Amino acid sequence: MLDFIIPDQLAMVTLAVAYLLCICTCFMCITHRLAFKDYTRKKQLGIVVIYGISFWVVHPLILLSERTVTLTETTILLMVLTVPLTCAALWVALAMGAKIEISSIQFLLGSFIIGTLIFTLDVTLYMLTFADTLDINGLILTYSYLLVGCIAGAVLRFLLILNNETELDEIKKWHFAGAVTIGIALASIPNVIKASLTVGKELTNLTLTFDSIFFALLINIVALIVLILVPDLLGDNQRKKTKLALLTNRAEYHSLFFNHPDAVFAIDQEERFIRMNETARQTLNQTEATLPPSLALKDVLKSRTYVKVKSYLKQAFDGIGSEFHLYTADDRYFQVTLLPLEFEGQTAAYAILKDQTDPKKYQEQIQHFAFHDDLTGLKNRRGFFVELEEINHPFSIVMIDFDHFKRINDIYGHDYGDLLLKELARRMKHRFLRPFSIARIGGDEFAMIYSGEDEEALVNACRKFLDDFSEPIQVGGRLCYMTPSIGFAHSIADEKPAAIVSYADYAMFQSKNNGRNQIQLFKPEMKERLERKKVLEKGLPHAILNDELFLVYQPILNTVSARIEAVEALVRWEHPKLGLISPGEFIPTAEDIGEIAHLEEWVVTTACEEVKKWNESLAEPVRLSVNLSMKHIEQTDIHLFVKDRLTQTGFSPEWMTIELTETTLMRREKETVKSIEKLKEMGVAVYLDDFGTGYSSLNYIMRLPLDGVKLDRLFLQKMKQDNEHYTLVHSLITMKHKLGLEVVAEGVETKDHLHMLEKMGCEKIQGYYIAKPLHHQVCLNMVKSGILPAAEIV
Structure with a gap:
């Protein structure tokens, strides 16, 4: 037998500890509630046991607050055996309190189980503790059971409502308030149970002492009221938030619907327009006043478009959204989004029409400009090759290049050249109809895909096109003579389309080489020449590094002094596989692939170095004459180029002559004239090469700061004693002398040529009769000896 006698002050502390322990345990259980269902079974059991024992300890503490308690060992053992009741009640509370929502039956059943377990626990403990003084009051006991339930x-309702709260601050506030309230309520239940089992407790005892029934009832009633009000307040706040969110969503929906920049429609299952915004009315060309009350989809769409939209609309009624594009009869383009919409208990459709007409046109324009030439409206190079990738065999490729077009550009300017290109394109469109597809792939270069098999029709169309240029073209108030050079090639089954383009291009190249203004078909035997051209193009960039280039020199004789006073440097290429390559073959190749500047830099540098060594051993130095191509001069300043070469080699400027063609001088006349003047200031002489082959007039020659001219060999080839060519050459030489210009006659191949030129007073001659191009040592020996022997052709 154990007697516990607790002083009054300690009894109050024990009671306070009991309440505090109960509140803390409630706080921790509320913390674990949501995650409880996700814990492992072992962790769940551990939490229930620990906090279940904590709840159970509250009851012995409250019993000790009775000041005098007598317990036997058996009683204590039986009291300990009630711990599972606490754990069971806690397990049910946590398992059900971890859910967001439960049914009414689950709620009532859970409340009943928890309440019954707690009631049973408290009744058992008090009956064991006060077995000798029991005086059961059935009415209070029944009331106590109902109160505990x-x-x-x-408590269970509070936990469920708390689980539905979304605001973190609200959860923290009610978490603490709930823990305090539930802790006080659970800790006060033993007082009510004690009142129903203890002798002398009357319902009429209204004192507020710890041992009064009124005080116990008051605490439980207040706790119950708080537990009822807290969830109601919490739920009311949640309802207010939900209502506010609903109103907000409705306002946002209304704003999005009626203020949306795109056309927005709501359509019911009978395909009638339920509502639409202002943009939608404008799309339908309707106003609010003129809009029919039962306007249907089929009333605003053409039959074909209606069928398409109806199929997507059916998907929306089945709950499936979709996106598609729509062209209307008035050439408008829309991006349509259809979404399911709940309306008056049935599924309707929510349609958004985004007008993409202007962006679509802009995109089409960009697409057009990407594949078309903005000047002529024809396909450009990219568009041509895109179409070529899709072409099927058989087909033909036609390449057209207009002869001397660059010269027209140089004389009249690029604006006039653009007008001329437009006219040429117009004529091509007129002449080459389907199945021709025309493209402008370069400055004055055009390409066509002929998707037919009729070669005769192709050739006839090309011949008629040539005939179209038998008369001059009138463009921009000027008459202009133009001739096309045409090459074409037929597709070959095993060849790629790009290869056929190269064949046609080579045929056009041959057309130019054969005299221009003609048609040339690519033939199988040309393939070897084309391959040779490709080999040259591939090998030329490496020719300098591999020492495959060398110079030869052709003497220029002064007929008065009978002395070789100058030499012209000419380049040769000894290809390791193809052998000796003519400059007439590889120089155009160098121009085509952009290697001409490197080539002429090597020629001028090497010639200056070699002739400088000659002059160091000669009593009287010889002049060095070199040619500069038009393509090279377009890429650089000839004054700076020559100056750099002279500085690098130390060659004297007064012994240097630069030869330029008429085309070169006309191409960049202003820039070239300035460069010539600077060269003359340095002491470098400048000659007009191949005079007579271009369009030079006497007035034009007088404007140029030249030192001399070189008559083209064509004059001498046709010149005979006292014929018209003789008279022309004689007149030219006389005029040039009067202008203070030196004259060099090229192409002197016979003794008659020499005598006639001497008789005309031409003092400088060059040609095979004097000497052919010679290797530098042979030429040096001839210059030193003054003897003019026949030399090997190189």
Whole structure:
């Protein structure tokens, strides 16, 4: 037998500890509630046991607050055996309190189980403790059971409502308030149970002492009220938030619908327009006043478009959204989004029409400009090759290049050249109809895909096109003579389309080489020449590094002094596989692939170095004459180029002559004239090469700061004693002398040529009769000896 006698002050502390322990345990259980269902079974059991024992300890503490308690060892053992009741009640509370929502039956059943377990626990403990003084009051005991059940239900309801709260600050606030309230309520239940089992407790005892029934009831009733009100307040706040969110969503929906920049429609299952915004009315060309009350989809769409939209609309009624594009009869383009919409208990459709007409046109324009030439409206190079990738065999490729077009550009300017290109394109469109597809792939270069098999029709169309240029073209108030050079090639089954383009291009190249203004078909035997051209193009960039280039020199004789006073440097290429390559073959190749500047830099540098060594051993130095191509001069300043070469080699400027063609001088006349003047200031002489082959007039020659001219060999080839060519050459030489220009006659191949030129007073001659191009040592020996022997052709 154990007697516990607790002083009054300690009894109050024990009671306070009991309440505090109960509140803390409630706080921790509320913390674990949501995650409880996700814990492992072992962790769940551990939490239930620990906090279940904590709840159970509250009851012995409250019993000790009775000041005098007598317990036997058996009683204590039986009291300990009630711990599972606490754990069981806690397990049910946590398992059900971890859910967001439960049914009414689950709620009532859970409340009943929890309440019954707590009631049983407290009744058992007090009956064991006060077995000698029991005086059961059935009415209070029944009331106590109902009160405990209500408190259990209120606790469970609080947890469920708290689980639905979304605001973190609200959760923290009610978490703490709930823990305090539930802790006080659970810790006060033993007082009510004690009142129903203890002798002398009357319902009429209204004192507020710890041992009064009124005080116990008051605490439980207040706790119950708080537990009922807290969830109601919490739920009311949640309802207010939900209502506010609903109103906000409705306002946002209304704003999005009626203020949306795109056309927005709502359509019911009978395909009638339920509502639409202002943009939608404008799309339908309707106003609010003229809009029919039962306007249907089929009333605003053409039959074909209606069928398409109806199929997507059916998907929306089945709950499936979709996106598609729509062209209308008035050439408008829309991006349509259809979404399911709940309307008056049935599924309707929510349609958004985004007008993409202007962006679509802009995109089409960009697409057009990407594949078309903005000047002529024809396909450009990219568009041509895109179409070529899709072409099927058989087909033909036609390449057209207009002869001397660059010269027209140089004389009249690029604006006039653009007008001329437009006219040429117009004529091509007129002459080459389907199945021709025309493209402008370069400055004055055009390409066509002929998708037919009729070669005769192709050739006839090309011949008629040539005939179209038998008369001059009138463009921009000027008459202009133009001739096309045409090459074409037929597709070959095993060849790629790009290869056929190269064949046609080579045929056009041959057309130019054969005299221009003609048609040339690519033939199988040309393939070897084309391959040779490709080999040259591939090998030329490496020719300098591999020492495959060398110079030869052709003497220029002064007929008065009978002395070789100058030499012209000419380049040769000894290809390791193809052998000796003519400059007439590889120089155009160098121009085509952009290697001409490197080539002429090597020629001028090497010639200056070699002739400088000659002059160091000669009593009287010889002049060095070199040619500069038009393509090279377009890429650089000839004054700076020559100056750099002279500085690098130390060659004297007064012994240097630069030869330029008429085309070169006309191409960049202003820039070239300035460069010539600077060269003359340095002491470098400048000659007009191949005079007579271009369009030079006497007035034009007088404007140029030249030192001399070189008559083209064509004059001498046709010149005979006293014929018209003789008279022309004689007149030219006389005029040039009067202008203070030196004259060099090229192409002197016979003794008659020499005598006639001497008779005309031409003092400088060059040609095979004097000497052919010679290797530098042979030429040096001839210059030193003054003897003019026949030399090997190189």
